Amino acid sequence: MTMTLGETLTRDEIGQFWELGYVVVRGILSVEEAGRARRAILALLPEDLSLPPQWRSWMGRIKPYDASGSDTVDTPELLPLFANERLYIAAAQLLGSPRLRVFDGSVGITLRNEAPSDTPRSQTLHIDASVPDDVDDFLGTLEEVQVGGCYYLTDVEPGGGGLHVVPGGHRIVAEEAAKVSGGRHLFANWKRIPPMRSIEVVGRAGDFALVHHLMPHAASHNRQSTTRVAQFLRFVRTDHPHGAGALPPRAYDAAQRAAISPLGRRLLGLDPWPNDMGSTVR
Numbered sequence: 275m276t277m278t279l280g281e282t283l284t285r286d287e288i289g290q291f292w293e294l295g296y297v298v299v300r301g302i303l304s305v306e307e308a309g310r311a312r313r314a315i316l317a318l319l320p321e322d323l324s325l326p327p328q329w330r331s332w333m334g335r336i337k338p339y340d341a342s343g344s345d346t347v348d349t350p351e352l353l354p355l356f357a358n359e360r361l362y363i364a365a366a367q368l369l370g371s372p373r374l375r376v377f378d379g380s381v382g383i384t385l386r387n388e389a390p391s392d393t394p395r396s397q398t399l400h401i402d403a404s405v406p407d408d409v410d411d412f413l414g415t416l417e418e419v420q421v422g423g424c425y426y427l428t429d430v431e432p433g434g435g436g437l438h439v440v441p442g443g444h445r446i447v448a449e450e451a452a453k454v455s456g457g458r459h460l461f462a463n464w465k466r467i468p469p470m471r472s473i474e475v476v477g478r479a480g481d482f483a484l485v486h487h488l489m490p491h492a493a494s495h496n497r498q499s500t501t502r503v504a505q506f507l508r509f510v511r512t513d514h515p516h517g518a519g520a521l522p523p524r525a526y527d528a529a530q531r532a533a534i535s536p537l538g539r540r541l542l543g544l545d546p547w548p549n550d551m552g553s554t555v556r
């Protein structure tokens with residue numbers, strides 16, 4: 275079987291991703307699909323808004339965790355987002371391989387928030403690379419790249435709590451890290467990056483903000499009345515050098531399994547990728 279893939283990203287969008295470190299892929303979900311996912315996420319909130327102790331709430335941004343401490347939310351309603359074919363193809367175009375794994379699946383609910391602040395960001399600039407902290411230096415290979423980011427499930431207007439990114443910041447991180455040995459460990463493993471000029475990624479419900487793993491980024495304050503609802507995903511190649519693409523699958527019950535497509539089974543590690551599907555995508 276040879277898998278013929280259409281293309282999600284244009285040549286210009288691929289160029290923008292490598293140059294600026296991010297690209298917004300428009301209309302990955304229909305308005306109806308985004309609405310269903312948004313309702314499923316908002317339905318996680320307890321009726322009386324008493325947040326379970328393991329959930330986090332910071333600067334108007336609420337993040338659910340389960341009892342085991344995991345922030346992955348893979349209910350049957352949300353599992354289709356992990357295996358969206360157009361988003362998968364975009365990730366495969368960037369990573370140069372059709373054999374990918376998907377993970378994360380955390381969600382964020384950002385309420386309007388009037389906290390006084392001298393920065394629009396509500397988090398320190400950081401990276402969430404799949405490169406473990408005990409690795410001393412980034413390899414800088416395509417196999418090591420992780421593309422991730424979030425679906426916006428509500429329209430995100432300026433000042434509406436959109437993800438902040440530093441255009442070209444992934445290249446600054448790579449260059450700074452390469453100057454010293456142990457560059458992976460700079461700035462507390464790049465979790466506390468000193469302030470840099472960042473811009474807010476705005477978008478519509480159903481868009482996906484796709485970001486390079488070395489991109490300094492942060493959540494921002496939501497000054498708008500629309501509560502921002504987002505779901506986060508990350509893609510790596512199965513031959514990821516630090517093993518992020520070969521982790522055992524999570525355990526799924528019958529209702530979850532019924533919500534996972536054949537593509538989803540491969541992306542989530544339940545089924546192997548076929549041997550004869552070719553190894554490159556363009």
Ligand SMILES: O=C(O)CCC(=O)C(=O)O
Nearest residue numbers: 382436437491492493494
């Ligand atoms: O909510 C956002 O826009 C970004 C959140 C984020 O980067 C994080 O929690 O790691």
Ligand SMILES: [Fe+2]
Nearest residue numbers: 400401402491
């Ligand atoms: Fe992050």
